Amino acid sequence: MGADSTVILDASGVKRALTRIAHEILERNKGVDNLVLVGIRTGGVHLARELVVRVEEIEGVKVPVGEVDITLYRDDIKGHSPHMPVGKTDIPFGIEGKKVVLVDDVLFTGRTIRAAMDGVMDHGRPACIQLAVLIDRGHRELPIRADFVGRNVPTSLRENIAVNFDEAHRPTDVVLEK
Amino acid sequence: MQFKHKDIIGLQDLTKEEIQLLLDTAENMREINDREIKKVPTLRGKTVVNLFFEASTRTRTSFEIAAKRLSADTVNITASSSSVTKGETLSDTARNILAMKPDIIVMRHAVSGSHHYLAQRVSCSVINAGDGAHEHPSQGLLDMLTMRQKFGRLDGLKVAIVGDITHSRVARSNIFGLTRMGSQIFLAGPPTMMPPGIERLGNVTVCKDMREAVEGADVVMMLRIQLERQGKTLLPTLREYSRYYGLNPAVLKLARPGAMVMHPGPINRGVELSSYVADGDQSWILQQVENGVLVRMAMLYHVSGGELATE
Numbered sequence: 001m002g003a004d005s006t007v008i009l010d011a012s013g014v015k016r017a018l019t020r021i022a023h024e025i026l027e028r029n030k031g032v033d034n035l036v037l038v039g040i041r042t043g044g045v046h047l048a049r050e051l052v053v054r055v056e057e058i059e060g061v062k063v064p065v066g067e068v069d070i071t072l073y074r075d076d077i078k079g080h081s082p083h084m085p086v087g088k089t090d091i092p093f094g095i096e097g098k099k100v101v102l103v104d105d106v107l108f109t110g111r112t113i114r115a116a117m118d119g120v121m122d123h124g125r126p127a128c129i130q131l132a133v134l135i136d137r138g139h140r141e142l143p144i145r146a147d148f149v150g151r152n153v154p155t156s157l158r159e160n161i162a163v164n165f166d167e168a169h170r171p172t173d174v175v176l177e178k
Numbered sequence: 179m180q181f182k183h184k185d186i187i188g189l190q191d192l193t194k195e196e197i198q199l200l201l202d203t204a205e206n207m208r209e210i211n212d213r214e215i216k217k218v219p220t221l222r223g224k225t226v227v228n229l230f231f232e233a234s235t236r237t238r239t240s241f242e243i244a245a246k247r248l249s250a251d252t253v254n255i256t257a258s259s260s261s262v263t264k265g266e267t268l269s270d271t272a273r274n275i276l277a278m279k280p281d282i283i284v285m286r287h288a289v290s291g292s293h294h295y296l297a298q299r300v301s302c303s304v305i306n307a308g309d310g311a312h313e314h315p316s317q318g319l320l321d322m323l324t325m326r327q328k329f330g331r332l333d334g335l336k337v338a339i340v341g342d343i344t345h346s347r348v349a350r351s352n353i354f355g356l357t358r359m360g361s362q363i364f365l366a367g368p369p370t371m372m373p374p375g376i377e378r379l380g381n382v383t384v385c386k387d388m389r390e391a392v393e394g395a396d397v398v399m400m401l402r403i404q405l406e407r408q409g410k411t412l413l414p415t416l417r418e419y420s421r422y423y424g425l426n427p428a429v430l431k432l433a434r435p436g437a438m439v440m441h442p443g444p445i446n447r448g449v450e451l452s453s454y455v456a457d458g459d460q461s462w463i464l465q466q467v468e469n470g471v472l473v474r475m476a477m478l479y480h481v482s483g484g485e486l487a488t489e
Contacts, residue, residue: 072210072219072248073219074478085199085202086203086206086207086476087206087211089206091462109283119218122213122217122218123213123214123215124214
């Protein structure tokens with residue numbers, strides 16, 4: 001790690017944040033009825049699976065988890081960004097009438113979330129969509145906000161936030177890079 | 179990995195990594211075709227012109243569905259309804275279409291190399307949907323995707339291709355593509371339909387007898403006898419052809435147990451393929467058609483990005 005990096009959350013910090021988010025999701029939705037989690041590839045998918053484990057510890061129920069790839073829903077195919085390989089969207093359950101909690105690692109401009117919501121809605125009409133993120137770093141370009149936030153981190157546009165995972169896809173830490 | 183080509187003229191021009199990228203993208207798009215809403219907004223606002231100077235139902239429909247699944251607008255122009263019948267040159271047709279600002283032209287043409295000619299003259303992307311006896315890259319890709327679907331790999335597969343190799347652009351695209359991916363290709367067909375020197379195109383062995391090619395094969399790919407392209411001299415009778423180069427259960431037994439039977443369609447039943455084999459449980463012909471939409475979506479998607487990456 002370089003001198004220009006600061007650890008915002010270590011492994012236990014991430015764990016505590018996820019446990020709190022799991023409780024908040026259950027409180028807001030009054031339990032696990034009709035609740036499904038959808039992670040945004042790839043960091044969000046790992047976090048969604050962590051949340052499923054915690055929800056099971058609290059309620060004793062394993063809620064369904066899916067993953068959504070937003071590449072085909074991006075609004076910048078002709079833009080500056082490098083051409084991204086298409087990943088797999090896998091939502092192995094009906095979304096109709098479900099309470100969907102979208103999960104992502106970092107909330108930034110909001111464009112990813114917009115694309116993910118379009119992707120989810122192409123699979124059916126959910127009762128509602130909520131958003132859980134580990135880090136909210138600000139700089140929104142769309143009117144989007146998170147329902148559940150691990151940590152608010154004010155950043156400058158030059159900085160970068162990395163949520164790191166180990167080989168088993170468990171979150172290890174969150175680093176602010178300058 | 180970035181796809182840097184403006185056009186896809188043939189698999190000969192693509193590296194192993196680029197073919198891999200197209201196949202991976204196609205595989206990840208499979209899920210879209212199983213949705214209730216079979217559409218993603220990726221190519222919204224793009225115009226795809228299907229310019230077909232040769233008869234085609236399957237390929238044109240497949241490209242059209244692929245474009246529509248990605249939300250592109252499609253226009254179909256077929257030779258019988260176009261100004262070609264009024265004597266317009268390819269260059270003039272292209273210039274006129276270009277004036278209407280398409281983003282991608284998907285073309286089929288009877289003359290080998292016409293896509294190369296066109297691609298140099300237009301700023302939009304050109305995708306080859308078959309040029310003469312040269313290449314049919316989307317067919318080669320869908321064949322490879324289907325093989326990979328069953329075996330999980332292409333490396334080391336033994337693929338027999340049987341029939342009229344001379345007139346077959348499907349065979350050439352498969353030879354270029356499969357060689358890149360590390361498969362072995364065994365060709366068989368009547369000597370009048372086997373171009374001399376074909377083995378120089380890739381990892382190819384020419385067999386004298388169909389049985390020799392099929393023996394131990396993982397994939398048996400039968401080509402259509404293109405009755406519309408034949409002078410009578412190449413082929414004494416269809417009955418004789420069917421006897422020596424048709425795939426029936428007895429010949430198929432020589433292949434690996436569970437070998438795949440493939441055919442680019444449309445089938446001449448009872449000529450190159452007996453109905454028993456065509457409809458049997460080793461036939462992957464309909465999966466090929468299904469996979470055709472996927473690879474064409476991947477091609478349209480990647481030329482759209484590739485074109486812009488060069489800006």
